[in-house]
Amino acid sequence: MSVGALSQEAPFAARAQPRAGAPSAEGAVVSVRLGPLALPNRYFLAPLAGVSDWPFRLLCREMGAAIAHTEMISSHGLVHGGDQTLSYLERPASERPFAIQVFGHDPDVLAAGARVAVENYGPIDAVDINMGCPVKKVCGHGAGAAMLKDPRLVERTVRTVVEAIAPVPVTVKLRAGWDEESKNAPLIARACEQGGAVAVGLHPRTRAQMYRGRADWDLIRRTKEAVRISVWGSGDLFTAEAARRMLAETGADAARIARGACGYPWIFRELVALERGEAPPEVSLSEWRATILRHVRMAIEDKQGKHRLARADGAARPRAYRPDGGHEHRDMDAREAELAAIRELRKHLLWYTRGRRGGLAFRRIAPELHTEDDVKRALDRFFPEDGSVPPEVRDEPTPTRDLPADD
Numbered sequence: 566m567s568v569g570a571l572s573q574e575a576p577f578a579a580r581a582q583p584r585a586g587a588p589s590a591e592g593a594v595v596s597v598r599l600g601p602l603a604l605p606n607r608y609f610l611a612p613l614a615g616v617s618d619w620p621f622r623l624l625c626r627e628m629g630a631a632i633a634h635t636e637m638i639s640s641h642g643l644v645h646g647g648d649q650t651l652s653y654l655e656r657p658a659s660e661r662p663f664a665i666q667v668f669g670h671d672p673d674v675l676a677a678g679a680r681v682a683v684e685n686y687g688p689i690d691a692v693d694i695n696m697g698c699p700v701k702k703v704c705g706h707g708a709g710a711a712m713l714k715d716p717r718l719v720e721r722t723v724r725t726v727v728e729a730i731a732p733v734p735v736t737v738k739l740r741a742g743w744d745e746e747s748k749n750a751p752l753i754a755r756a757c758e759q760g761g762a763v764a765v766g767l768h769p770r771t772r773a774q775m776y777r778g779r780a781d782w783d784l785i786r787r788t789k790e791a792v793r794i795s796v797w798g799s800g801d802l803f804t805a806e807a808a809r810r811m812l813a814e815t816g817a818d819a820a821r822i823a824r825g826a827c828g829y830p831w832i833f834r835e836l837v838a839l840e841r842g843e844a845p846p847e848v849s850l851s852e853w854r855a856t857i858l859r860h861v862r863m864a865i866e867d868k869q870g871k872h873r874l875a876r877a878d879g880a881a882r883p884r885a886y887r888p889d890g891g892h893e894h895r896d897m898d899a900r901e902a903e904l905a906a907i908r909e910l911r912k913h914l915l916w917y918t919r920g921r922r923g924g925l926a927f928r929r930i931a932p933e934l935h936t937e938d939d940v941k942r943a944l945d946r947f948f949p950e951d952g953s954v955p956p957e958v959r960d961e962p963t964p965t966r967d968l969p970a971d972d
């Protein structure tokens with residue numbers, strides 16, 4: 566699950582345009598149960614490796630996402646206390662409910678890792694087990710989507726984790742199956758239910774498909790029919806209309822928005838407004854600019870260690886800084902923190918600006934952005950506050966329609 570794959574393949578909607586469609590006449594926002602929790606609506610931010618860190622989760626929650634899981638966290642890393650691993654658990658104390666996702670291939674290690682997180686780094690309100698990750702490095706060890714090959718292992722894994730962290734609710738994220746010949750999501754969902762999961766999330770593409778082709782929403786419907794626990798649908802939810810259509814067509818209990826939220830956290834505000842029967846507020850230029858700059862500020866604060874966790878076992882164990890996500894638990898000086906933050910945030914900046922007039926010019930100079938001031942200056946240059954169109958971007962096409970929701 567590389568962020569690169571996201572940049573290349575995601576058919577981002579034309580973000581400068583109002584695109585939420587007509588409000589429904591429904592009025593009441595449907596809430597969802599997650600074990601003991603009552604979530605205020607059925608729109609969730611999906612786990613996104615390299616993307617769903619606390620600043621992005623916070624923005625999505627503020628826009629209305631009912632819950633936002635961390636990216637997948639290695640259960641082995643949790644047991645062994647790696648600093649990189651622990652950095653994924655960082656968040657403001659106000660992030661409640663706080664939900665994490667873990668991965669691994671061994672039921673006992675998965676259970677032990679989840680328990681370390683819950684006991685040492687809580688409060689943690691819900692734990693999701695990843696059985697959907699398609700990448701070789703994860704499946705090669707029998708974790709992620711590789712678990713779908715063995716329904717008995719799935720059931721045992723879920724039961725072991727449930728018993729280890731009860732009463733914290735456990736959910737499982739699935740793919741359609743390993744490949745076209747073994748699309749067994751309904752069977753696997755039943756195994757999860759037997760093991761004690763309170764919900765399954767389904768991204769209805771096979772592991773073999775990775776992110777290609779269309780998500781098979783009908784498999785969400787069939788999985789929903791196969792179990793009594795909640796089913797959260799995912800896959801090609803690039804616009805609010807698509808997410809609402811998926812819910813209507815499949816009977817799923819919730820929609821997990823993934824690539825559709827990248828560069829567009831406002832999708833959650835649209836979803837909630839539509840469900841209330843209201844016209845979603847448009848995103849003004851000043852709100853858009855302010856959100857980007859706030860994201861930049863929070864990313865820098867993150868790198869400065871604003872929400873660093875006190876380790877359960879004392880000293881930090883330094884690891885090399887990874888430019889594609891995470892950071893070691895040592896103090897970076899202010900300059901290093903800023904550079905690291907902007908380097909990691911560049912992908913978000915490209916997503917925010919995609920589909921807007923000025924976006925092409927912004928993309929060209931993006932490699933030269935290194936500081937918060939650089940980002941401010943680039944916004945002023947290509948997307949000035951007064952809404953004028955600078956001469957250098959006048960020839961860029963103005964997006965006129967949403968892109969289709971397929972790859």
Ligand SMILES: Cc1cc2nc3c(=O)[nH]c(=O)nc-3n(C[C@H](O)[C@H](O)[C@H](O)COP(=O)(O)O)c2cc1C
Pocket residue numbers: 566567568570571611612613614615616635636637666695697698738768780799800801802803822823824825
């Ligand atoms: C860059 C990227 C990272 C992802 N990371 C995770 C992850 O850590 N855990 C997980 O369960 N799914 C992960 N996913 C899958 C998404 O949660 C989602 O199920 C999938 O993208 C389908 O939804 P979409 O077509 O609306 O994007 C990732 C997807 C992408 C594109």
